[in-house]
Amino acid sequence: MLIVDAQQNIAFNAQQLERDFTTWAWHQRQAQLKRDLPPATSSLRDNLLGRIAIVFGSLQVIAASSPTLQPWQRYTYRSIDDAQQLARWQLDYYRRLAGDSDRIELILTKADLTNVLESWQEDKTLDQHLQGIVILMKGAEPISEPRQCEQWLENGVRIVAPAWQPNRYVAGYDGELTLLGYELLEVMANHNVLLDISGLSDRAAAEAIERYEAPIIASHANPRYFQDSPRCLSDDLILRLAERDGVMGIMVYNRYLRKDWHPSDPKRRVTTSHWVDAVDYVCQLTGVVDHVGLGSDIDGGYAYSSLPDGIDTTSDLWLLRKALLARGFAESEVMAILGGNMLRKLRESLPVG
Numbered sequence: 001m002l003i004v005d006a007q008q009n010i011a012f013n014a015q016q017l018e019r020d021f022t023t024w025a026w027h028q029r030q031a032q033l034k035r036d037l038p039p040a041t042s043s044l045r046d047n048l049l050g051r052i053a054i055v056f057g058s059l060q061v062i063a064a065s066s067p068t069l070q071p072w073q074r075y076t077y078r079s080i081d082d083a084q085q086l087a088r089w090q091l092d093y094y095r096r097l098a099g100d101s102d103r104i105e106l107i108l109t110k111a112d113l114t115n116v117l118e119s120w121q122e123d124k125t126l127d128q129h130l131q132g133i134v135i136l137m138k139g140a141e142p143i144s145e146p147r148q149c150e151q152w153l154e155n156g157v158r159i160v161a162p163a164w165q166p167n168r169y170v171a172g173y174d175g176e177l178t179l180l181g182y183e184l185l186e187v188m189a190n191h192n193v194l195l196d197i198s199g200l201s202d203r204a205a206a207e208a209i210e211r212y213e214a215p216i217i218a219s220h221a222n223p224r225y226f227q228d229s230p231r232c233l234s235d236d237l238i239l240r241l242a243e244r245d246g247v248m249g250i251m252v253y254n255r256y257l258r259k260d261w262h263p264s265d266p267k268r269r270v271t272t273s274h275w276v277d278a279v280d281y282v283c284q285l286t287g288v289v290d291h292v293g294l295g296s297d298i299d300g301g302y303a304y305s306s307l308p309d310g311i312d313t314t315s316d317l318w319l320l321r322k323a324l325l326a327r328g329f330a331e332s333e334v335m336a337i338l339g340g341n342m343l344r345k346l347r348e349s350l351p352v353g
Contacts, residue, residue, distance in 0.1 A: 001335060002053040002120050003317060004342040006249035006295035007198075007220035008042050010057040010097075010133070011090035013299055016073055022101060025313040037072050038301040042314040044103060048129050050315040053120050053339070054107065054346075055131070056159060056219055056295075057094055058138040061086045066165060070301060080144050087142035091155060094135055107132045108156055111353040113346060134346065136196060136219060139164035146183035153191055158350065160188055161196035161219065163204070170204045173230060177204045182211070189214045194349040197221075197241070198295075202234060209240045215348045216241065218248040220295030222256035223281050232256055235285060242286040247341045249295020250278045252317070254306050268309045272323035275308060279337060280327065289333045293342045294320065 013019040017037060019028055021044055028040035047055060061083045062069060064076040077083040098106045107113050116132035118124075136159040143149050149160070162177075162184055163170035169181035177185070185208060188195060192214045197205045198221045209216060218241060224232040233241070233248060241248060254261045257274040282292040298307065298314055310319055324334045 001321065002051050002117075002339050003294060003320075004054045004056075004339040004346075005047075005052050005298075005314070005317065006056045006217065006293060006342055007136075007251070007297045007300075008055045008057055008314070009060060009297075009299050009301075010042065010055070011093040012058055012060045013040075013042075014093050015075055015086070015090055021097060025315075038299075039304060040299070041307070041312070042299045044097075044101065044131055046313045046315040047131055048103070048126070050313075050318045051120075052314055052317060053116060053129070053132060054113075054343075055133055056136040057133045058136050059087045059090045059142070059157065060138040060164070061141055063141070063165065068165075072301075077141065080141070083141040084144065087137070091135065091157075094133055094156070098133070103129070104131045104133060106156060107134045107346070107350070108158065109353040110347065110350045113343075113350060117343075134158050137161065138196075138219075139167065139199065140169055140184060141167050143184065146180060146187045149184060149187045149193075150191065153193065159194040159196050159217075159219070160184075161198050162200065162208070164199040170200060172201070174201050175203065176201075177207050185212050188212075192349055192351070194345060197237075197246075199231070201230065202237060205233075205237055206240060209237070209244055209246070212244075215345045216244050216246040217342070217345050218246065218295075220249045220251045220297045222251055222253075222278050223285075225281055226278055227256045227259055229256065238282060238285055238291075242288075242291040245290070247291050247293050247345055248282065249293045249342070250275060250282075251295055251297045251300075252307055252311055253297055253300065253302060254308065257308065263303070263306065265305065267305045267307070271309045272311065272319055273327070275320060276323045276327045279324070289329070289336050290341060292337055294338055 025040040025043045098104045116130045119130040195216045196219045254270040
C-alpha cells in the first residue's frame with residue numbers, strides 16, 4: 001500500500017520560503033524566523049513516513065501583476081525571460097535534491113518508476129524506500145513558444161498544466177485556448193506528455209479534453225459541488241474527464257471541502273471524512289473509483305486551520321486510508337484511489353527509457 005500525491009510545491013517553497021525539503025517539516029517550522037509565513041507541511045522524511053512513494057513536484061512561477069500575489073511570494077516575473085529563469089532554478093533544485101540524496105529519484109521514464117515502486121515492496125525496510133518525484137509544470141509561462149516545450153521535456157518535465165492564470169495559451173479566466181494553446185497541446189501530444197487541466201477555465205478545459213490525444217489528469221481540482229470556484233471542476237467536466245479515462249486529485253484544502261467553511265473556524269470543523277465526501281462524490285457521479293486520486297496541495301501556503309482535523313504534515317495523509325475504509329471502500333478501491341489511478345496515467349505517459 002502506497003500513496004501518490006499529485007501536487008506538492010516542493011521547489012516553489014524552497015525558492016520563495018527557503019524551505020529545506022530534506023528536513024522534517026517540524027524542524028523547518030522551528031527554523032522559520034518570521035511567524036507570519038505559511039507553515040511547513042511537507043518534507044522528504046514526512047512523505048516517506050506517510051508512505052507517499054511518489055509526488056508530482058511543481059514548477060510554478062508567479063506574475064508580478066497577479067491579483068492573488070502574497071507578501072511572502074518574493075520572486076515574480078515580468079517577462080518570459082524572468083519566468084524561465086525562475087522555473088530553471090526550481091528545475092535545478094529538483095536535480096540537486098536527487099543528486100544529493102540517495103533516497104530521492106526523479107521519475108523520467110518507466111524504468112525510473114519501476115525502480116521507485118520496487119523499493120516499496122513488502123520485503124523492503126523503511127530505510128530502503130525511495131521518494132519518486134515527477135516534475136509538473138504548473139502553468140506554461142516559462143515555455144516561450146510551443147516548440148520550446150521539447151527543451152523542457154528534455155530537461156525532465158513530464159506533466160504540463162498550460163495555464164494557472166491567463167497567459168498566451170489561454171484567453172482570460174473564462175476564455176478559450178488561444179491558437180498558441182492549441183499548438184502547445186499538439187506538441188505535447190506528439191511527445192505523449194501527461195496533460196494537467198487543473199487551473200484551466202471551463203471552456204479551455206473542455207476544449208483540451210476533447211482535442212488532446214494523449215493521457216489527461218487534473219492534478220488537484222475538487223468537485224464544484226462543494227465550492228463554486230473556478231479552481232474546481234463542474235460535474236460536466238468531471239464526466240468528460242472520466243470519458244477520457246482521466247483522473248482528478250482531491251485537495252485537502254478546507255475551502256474546497258465544505259461550502260460553509262470559514263478561515264476562522266476551529267480545525268475540528270473539517271475532518272478527513274469531508275475529504276472522503278469529495279472522493280465519493282466523484283465515484284458516485286462516474287459510477288466507478290477509477291477517476292479520482294489525491295492531489296493534496298497540502299503545502300499551498302495555508303494555515304494549519306485550513307487543513308482537515310488530524311492533518312498537520314504530509315505524514316498524516318496516511319490517515320486518508322483509514323477514512324476511506326471507514327466509509328466502506330474495499331481495500332482494492334482504497335489502493336486505486338490513493339495510488340493506483342495516478343500510477344495508471346504515469347505508466348501510459350512516461351517514455352520507456
